[in-house]
Amino acid sequence: MNFAPSPKNDFAEFIEAYFERCRQRIPEIEVNAGKWTFEDLIPGLSDFDTRFLVHDDTTAAGWCRMSTEVGRVHLELAMERKEWARNLEHLPGVNLKLNEFFDPHQYFTEFSQWSFYHGRKALLDKARWYATSHKWTATDEGYHWKKIAIYYGPYNRAIDPPINLGSYQNKYPLHSRLMHYMAPPVHSAVCLMQKKTSPGKLEAFRKARDLFPQRKKMDLILELIGRHYEAPDLLAEPDLTNLDHRLADCLTGVVNVLLSVFPLPNCPGSPTIQQLKNAVHDLSGADPLARLFENIKFARLMKGRLWF
Numbered sequence: 001m002n003f004a005p006s007p008k009n010d011f012a013e014f015i016e017a018y019f020e021r022c023r024q025r026i027p028e029i030e031v032n033a034g035k036w037t038f039e040d041l042i043p044g045l046s047d048f049d050t051r052f053l054v055h056d057d058t059t060a061a062g063w064c065r066m067s068t069e070v071g072r073v074h075l076e077l078a079m080e081r082k083e084w085a086r087n088l089e090h091l092p093g094v095n096l097k098l099n100e101f102f103d104p105h106q107y108f109t110e111f112s113q114w115s116f117y118h119g120r121k122a123l124l125d126k127a128r129w130y131a132t133s134h135k136w137t138a139t140d141e142g143y144h145w146k147k148i149a150i151y152y153g154p155y156n157r158a159i160d161p162p163i164n165l166g167s168y169q170n171k172y173p174l175h176s177r178l179m180h181y182m183a184p185p186v187h188s189a190v191c192l193m194q195k196k197t198s199p200g201k202l203e204a205f206r207k208a209r210d211l212f213p214q215r216k217k218m219d220l221i222l223e224l225i226g227r228h229y230e231a232p233d234l235l236a237e238p239d240l241t242n243l244d245h246r247l248a249d250c251l252t253g254v255v256n257v258l259l260s261v262f263p264l265p266n267c268p269g270s271p272t273i274q275q276l277k278n279a280v281h282d283l284s285g286a287d288p289l290a291r292l293f294e295n296i297k298f299a300r301l302m303k304g305r306l307w308f
Helices: 011-025 060-080 109-113 121-132 138-151 166-194 201-211 215-226 239-261 273-280 288-302
Strands: 029-035 050-054 095-097 114-119
Touching: 011 029, 011 050, 011 060, 011 114, 029 121, 050 060, 109 114, 109 121, 109 138, 114 121, 138 166, 138 239, 138 273, 166 201, 166 215, 166 239, 201 215, 215 239
Parallel strands: 050 095
Antiparallel strands: 029 050, 029 114
């Protein structure tokens, strides 16, 4: 199996270019952010989950204009920079007014999973402080348990198709399994153990080595990511199916440690998928913003596309 070598990491250039081009068209944009951390952006395989914070005076008409102009920027960059096709896999996701983002009554756990890149320094400092200083609540606990329940069980090969990957497509089976399937629940498990939401996927794998008994599996995951998934022995059958089983067993072990520390009512050790889903169903309470974000995620799942 031939592998294209890892390309140059130009995510910093991309993030700045996208922000500046959008802000020229939409001056209401104040800050850009992205989900996870910069080191989690794997060149050639990751896309970038842009989030914008906009001025409080943005009107309904302004939001509509923003949607149109950001779409134009997205199309222009896709045409101008063919190598950014994967970076541009989808348009910006969650966009908020500044007063919405900073309103503690509207805080959503995912905010603490964002990295903030460009904007006025005072605003960037304030946003970073706000995201990292949030005190742990039952809503955060429910969010992370629900995230684990979404991914718990064997890897589903039907929901994360390869898109705009070019010569790196033969590496995507491992990237999808490790960064899209394993990383989110392991990250949430680490957050539960530490009672704090932090943004990094790779950092979560590193912390998980000491928090859970699956150290060798976490080391393997980090090694595979570090060599840009150049592992032909794992990409052919039956080894790929065996990997699926090993990863599912790893998640079961992680959940069992969590249950020993934070027991859930009516949830046994090594629960079935349905037992875990039933146990965490009511943990996030009635927070309306959480329900909104969950509905958006559900809609994406139904379309066979996961945005992480």
